[in-house]
Amino acid sequence: xxxxxxxxxxxxxxxxxxxxxxxxxxxxxxxxxxxxxxxxxxxxxxxxxxxxxxxxxxxxxxxxxxxxxxxxxxxxxxxxxxxxxxxxxxxxxxxxxxxxxxxxxxx
Amino acid sequence: xxxxxxxxxxxxxxxxxxxxxxxxxxxxxxxxxxxxxxxxxxxxxxxxxxxxxxxxxxxxxxxxxxxxxxxxxxxxxxxxxxxxxxxxxxxxxxxxxxxxxxxxxxxxxxxxxxxxxxxxxxxxxxxxxxxxxxxxxxxx
Numbered sequence: 001x002x003x004x005x006x007x008x009x010x011x012x013x014x015x016x017x018x019x020x021x022x023x024x025x026x027x028x029x030x031x032x033x034x035x036x037x038x039x040x041x042x043x044x045x046x047x048x049x050x051x052x053x054x055x056x057x058x059x060x061x062x063x064x065x066x067x068x069x070x071x072x073x074x075x076x077x078x079x080x081x082x083x084x085x086x087x088x089x090x091x092x093x094x095x096x097x098x099x100x101x102x103x104x105x106x107x
Numbered sequence: 108x109x110x111x112x113x114x115x116x117x118x119x120x121x122x123x124x125x126x127x128x129x130x131x132x133x134x135x136x137x138x139x140x141x142x143x144x145x146x147x148x149x150x151x152x153x154x155x156x157x158x159x160x161x162x163x164x165x166x167x168x169x170x171x172x173x174x175x176x177x178x179x180x181x182x183x184x185x186x187x188x189x190x191x192x193x194x195x196x197x198x199x200x201x202x203x204x205x206x207x208x209x210x211x212x213x214x215x216x217x218x219x220x221x222x223x224x225x226x227x228x229x230x231x232x233x234x235x236x237x238x239x240x241x242x243x244x245x246x247x
Contacts, residue, residue: 084117087195087214091119095212097143101133102125 008076011056016041017049021058024072031067116215124207131181134199145171149186151178157186194218 012018020035032050036043050070053059057076062069123130133139135151145159152175159171176196177185185198196216202209 084217087117088119091117091212091214094144095119095121095210098133099121099123101139101143102123102129105125105129105133105139 007056008058011052011058014049014052016045017053020046020049021053021072024059024070025074029062029069029071031069033067035070116213116217118211118213120209120211122204122207123210127181127201127203127208130201130208130210131184134184134201135178149173149175151175151180151184153178188214 032046036046059070060073137149140147145161147159148157155175157173161169163169171190173186173188175186183200188195188197195214198213200211
């Protein structure tokens with residue numbers, strides 16, 4: 001399924017979920033067990049939060065035997081950034097500078 | 108960035124009162140490029156890998172990785188452009204126009220650089236997530 005900006009906002013609205021997501025962004029792939037050990041919440045709660053993050057497309061899982069590894073998928077955040085707008089503004093400014101340089105250059 | 112984004116592009120066009128030969132120099136000589144765009148080690152050679160360097164920011168080293176993909180003297184120049192986990196292609200087209208040059212820049216083919224995106228913490232994503240909190244507060 002395609003994650004929507006609203007779904008992403010909702011998933012990250014919860015501070016515990018945001019903490020889990022940020023940790024996966026920084027540390028790479030982790031299991032529920034590892035995520036639970038420093039989170040201050042129970043393992044079932046961590047699993048529940050991971051489920052919400054997964055539905056929003058923010059994390060992906062990789063089962064390996066009885067263990068499931070989770071990792072962040074930052075590309076899910078992409079719909080929130082309007083890169084076209086950012087770059088259009090950037091290039092317009094650079095065109096101005098280019099034209100200014102051409103006016104100063106010798107033939 | 109979703110799949111449909113690949114078909115989107117940024118296009119800037121401008122009529123310049125300077126001949127293509129001169130515009131070409133400004134687009135392809137390192138010292139001149141630095142004056143209007145960024146520090147660089149560009150060479151007008153297909154396959155040449157280089158970087159643009161802008162002022163480092165708190166969560167970004169300011170480096171844009173690039174590679175020359177097309178060089179047609181005084182007519183066409185393109186290079187890949189990879190920054191902040193996002194890849195694209197920048198293409199410059201010069202067309203002689205009465206008394207000057209019609210210059211067109213198209214940046215297209217936006218897609219996530221998966222490896223860079225995975226190293227998200229180095230590319231400003233952390234700050235972005237921090238900002239989300241503020242945005243969420245405003246939406247609540």
